[in-house]
Amino acid sequence: MQPSTSSVINETFAAAVSRNPEEPEFHQALSEVLESIEPVIAQHPEYVEAGILERLVEPERQVLFRVPWVDDSGAIRVNRGFRVQFNSALGPYKGGLRFHPTVNLSIMKFLGFEQTFKNALTGQGIGGAKGGSDFDPHRRSDAEIMRFCQSFMTELARHIGADTDVPAGDIGVGGREIGYLFGQYRRITNRHESGVLTGKGIGWGGAQVRTEATGYGAVFFLEEMLSVRRDSVEGKTAIVSGSGNVAIYAIEKLQQLGAKPITASDSSGFIVDEAGIDLELLKDLKEAGRERISAYAARRPSARFVGSGRVWEVPGQLAIPAATQNELGSDDAAALVRGGVLAVAEGANMPSTPDAVEVFQQAGVLFAPGKAANAGGVATSALEMAQNAARERWSFEDSERRLQAIMCDIHAASFAAAERYGHPGDYVVGANAAGFVRVADAMLAQGLV
Numbered sequence: 001m002q003p004s005t006s007s008v009i010n011e012t013f014a015a016a017v018s019r020n021p022e023e024p025e026f027h028q029a030l031s032e033v034l035e036s037i038e039p040v041i042a043q044h045p046e047y048v049e050a051g052i053l054e055r056l057v058e059p060e061r062q063v064l065f066r067v068p069w070v071d072d073s074g075a076i077r078v079n080r081g082f083r084v085q086f087n088s089a090l091g092p093y094k095g096g097l098r099f100h101p102t103v104n105l106s107i108m109k110f111l112g113f114e115q116t117f118k119n120a121l122t123g124q125g126i127g128g129a130k131g132g133s134d135f136d137p138h139r140r141s142d143a144e145i146m147r148f149c150q151s152f153m154t155e156l157a158r159h160i161g162a163d164t165d166v167p168a169g170d171i172g173v174g175g176r177e178i179g180y181l182f183g184q185y186r187r188i189t190n191r192h193e194s195g196v197l198t199g200k201g202i203g204w205g206g207a208q209v210r211t212e213a214t215g216y217g218a219v220f221f222l223e224e225m226l227s228v229r230r231d232s233v234e235g236k237t238a239i240v241s242g243s244g245n246v247a248i249y250a251i252e253k254l255q256q257l258g259a260k261p262i263t264a265s266d267s268s269g270f271i272v273d274e275a276g277i278d279l280e281l282l283k284d285l286k287e288a289g290r291e292r293i294s295a296y297a298a299r300r301p302s303a304r305f306v307g308s309g310r311v312w313e314v315p316g317q318l319a320i321p322a323a324t325q326n327e328l329g330s331d332d333a334a335a336l337v338r339g340g341v342l343a344v345a346e347g348a349n350m351p352s353t354p355d356a357v358e359v360f361q362q363a364g365v366l367f368a369p370g371k372a373a374n375a376g377g378v379a380t381s382a383l384e385m386a387q388n389a390a391r392e393r394w395s396f397e398d399s400e401r402r403l404q405a406i407m408c409d410i411h412a413a414s415f416a417a418a419e420r421y422g423h424p425g426d427y428v429v430g431a432n433a434a435g436f437v438r439v440a441d442a443m444l445a446q447g448l449v
């Protein structure tokens with residue numbers, strides 16, 4: 001007799017937890033995905049027979065390395081570098097690099113695992129990975145950032161390649177860092193291998209819309225969810241957290257589509273601007289000046305800075321958490337519901353705790369998990385790889401149209417899978433199921449590797 005689906009899921013989870021102790025973020029991501037694919041497993045015993053679940057939860061390769069560098073005072077510093085190559089059944093490993101002091105193996109594995117399903121959802125033929133370092137770029141000089149990136153790439157270079165593994169940016173890794181990383185890779189390999197990194201500068205192999213893609217994509221996804229209810233983002237107030245790459249371009253697209261974003265945040269607090277965010281000012285402070293968010297309120301009379309408290313207490317009909325994991329708990333979700341929220345799209349990866357997701361779903365709020373809503377970034381990275389391989393350059397308009405089409409496809413695939421597996425309207429089940437089936441089918445076809 002076949003073991004029951006729930007016992008297979010529970011055993012896989014328990015074995016993964018005992019093999020990877022003290023990795024809470026990884027356990028959280030595993031439990032969220034495994035739980036929601038139960039109805040898929042029930043319909044596909046062949047996945048269980050082929051050991052797909054046991055194989056999926058074990059990364060194909062994990063690389064940990066020393067990153068020695070010299071700071072501006074001449075002192076030697078040592079950080080730890082990571083690259084977790086999770087799954088390459090659908091294509092070369094693909095996923096961002098994060099430079100942040102909280103980076104550890106648990107966070108890398110949660111992100112690499114999630115990335116596998118997200119990348120599958122894009123339909124662009126890319127596997128899943130994540131990497132980074134516990135290096136803190138905050139208050140580091142430009143020269144220190146460059147030396148760190150060069151040392152980091154000196155080791156990473158031997159593990160990546162246009163057909164092997166293609167890193168990109170994430171928290172703490174933007175255009176400047178990708179430039180330094182690419183320069184060192186080119187120097188070490190003596191190859192201008194454009195497809196080895198994405199998020200490159202437009203003048204040297206980068207793609208139009210890559211910078212904007214994650215934030216724009218999250219708003220396109222919001223628009224798709226609302227359109228199912230014959231509604232749209234137009235005229236609605238939006239609560240956005242973060243003030244980095246994802247938050248800034250989510251705010252930009254919300255404004256272009258007639259919504260009114262009124263908040264932004266960083267780890268020091270948040271600002272509320274009832275007149276609507278002044279995007280030029282925000283970009284000037286965060287992209288050019290790398291200043292704290294309080295500087296926004298200091299320069300804009302309609303805004304106030306709140307140093308303690310929760311941005312989610314501010315009422316609005318739309319919410320885009322776009323800072324970091326577990327930034328939105330059940331009390332925050334309840335506050336958003338009280339404030340009249342209709343739809344939430346996760347710009348960041350796993351910003352909502354499982355309890356918060358439950359609060360949204362119980363209240364009938366449209367909820368898009370990060371692996372669907374923020375997949376626009378990696379999808380556009382795949383477009384960058386395609387342009388690099390073909391030595392082509394597509395226009396901004398063409399690239400944005402392709403991004404929008406991909407987000408519509410991700411929405412449609414997630415929506416359809418939710419219906420098919422008995423959870424209509426549940427985008428968490430839909431996105432996990434749709435992504436999982438694509439990866440599982442490829443693994444099944446490729447044998448026990």
Ligand SMILES: NC(=O)c1ccc[n+]([C@@H]2O[C@H](COP(=O)([O-])OP(=O)(O)OC[C@H]3O[C@@H](n4cnc5c(N)ncnc54)[C@H](O)[C@@H]3O)[C@@H](O)[C@H]2O)c1
Nearest residue numbers: 170171172214242243244245246266267323348349374377
């Ligand atoms: N950049 C992308 O293309 C992309 C794609 C998919 C998902 N994501 C996810 O989106 C999120 C944001 O990434 P980004 O690229 O905008 O990074 P970023 O470094 O440009 O911005 C991160 C923002 O989050 C804020 N932040 C970080 N830690 C915080 C904390 N503990 N409390 C409050 N605020 C905090 C920072 O101040 C900053 O405003 C991350 O979860 C990332 O994994 C990014």
